[in-house]
Amino acid sequence: MEIELTDGLERRAALHAALADPARLRIVDTLLVGDASPSELAGLLSMPSNLLTHHLKVLEGAGLVTRSKSEGDRRRSYLQIIRSALDVLQPGAPRPAARVLFVCTANSARSHLAAALWRQASEVPAVSAGTHPAAEIAPGAVAAAGRHHLALPRVRPQRVGDVRCDSDLVVTVCDRAHEEPGLGADLHWSIPDPVRAGTPEAFDRAFEELSRRVETFAPLLAAASTN
The missing domain is CATH 1.10.10.10 (Winged helix-like DNA-binding domain superfamily/Winged helix DNA-binding domain)
Incomplete structure (x- = not known):
């Protein structure tokens, strides 16, 4: 797309x-x-x-x-x-989008946080998935969401192929996922993996960077008409 x-x-x-x-x-x-x-x-x-x-x-x-x-x-x-x-200095009028799909490797932290932040900022629906999903959301991501008063649904990580629709606008928030052949993302946000560090500070940094990116990009998209 x-x-x-x-x-x-x-x-x-x-x-x-x-x-x-x-x-x-x-x-x-x-x-x-x-x-x-x-x-x-x-x-x-x-x-x-x-x-x-x-x-x-x-x-x-x-x-x-x-x-x-x-x-x-x-x-x-x-x-x-x-x-x-x-x-007019703003970068263009909002573009219609059916849904935003945030993708990372494990779908255990960054993509879930990005989708939750997006739901707060935009009427365009958002989901998340992973190229190699983990068994569960990282506890550090859950804790970071709690510290920042973000509603983070406790759902099982999902595989991209099980979630993706042709009309999705795909945003990778993980370098490894972005570099996987055949994924074909529309946008890439290079966010360091907080799970590797495992510290509250790492998760907070990822949260803050995702929040900044969402705040910048959300005004550029509008919900696609259902008519």
């Missing part, structure tokens, strides 16, 4: 280019919390008016900043951020 996350790529690149200057970032940061006239902005930033004019031209040309006439002194204008333009 191919994942396309490049909608509006040229537009995003143009916006990033417009923001690739510390002075312009300062202007955007200032205008995010309040509007200002050019003279007020120059004073707030201690920036020469000619330099401010240059940077505003770039930001306005990129569609990040607009001006509105004052309702009082019509000779005055106020600069405002076009907030919808900043939304």
Whole structure:
């Protein structure tokens, strides 16, 4: 299953280019919390008016900043951020997905934690499986879920072939599983195996990294329509 996350790529690149200057970032940061006239902005930033004019031209040309006439002194204008333009900086609109399948070798820790974290973050269903499933979920994974108040179903590890559907978006969270011939994952998250270390710290590190990855990726997927 191919994942396309490049909608509006040229537009995003143009916006990033417009923001690739510390002075312009300062202007955007200032205008995010309040509007200002050019003279007020120059004073707030201690920036020469000619330099401010240059940077505003770039930001306005990129569609990040607009001006509105004052309702009082019509000779005055106020600069405002076009907030919808900043939304475009996110990597693409959410893509429909039927289900996410998280895979590791034993299906005893990382894939189970990833699926449980995903269920908290997304309406897209999630399951997990292993290329060589263990007999049970690792006690360290159960303990880590408890420390982080994560609901982790106590189910028997499953084999990928018994779980996988053609419509699944497959995410490997284990280097060994990802490198197995024929698996054909859509995405790979290289998460060190906490079972090998066996310490609470190792499981917590895996949990935190999976949580970060899920938080980043979940907004990019939307539940596929059942119609």
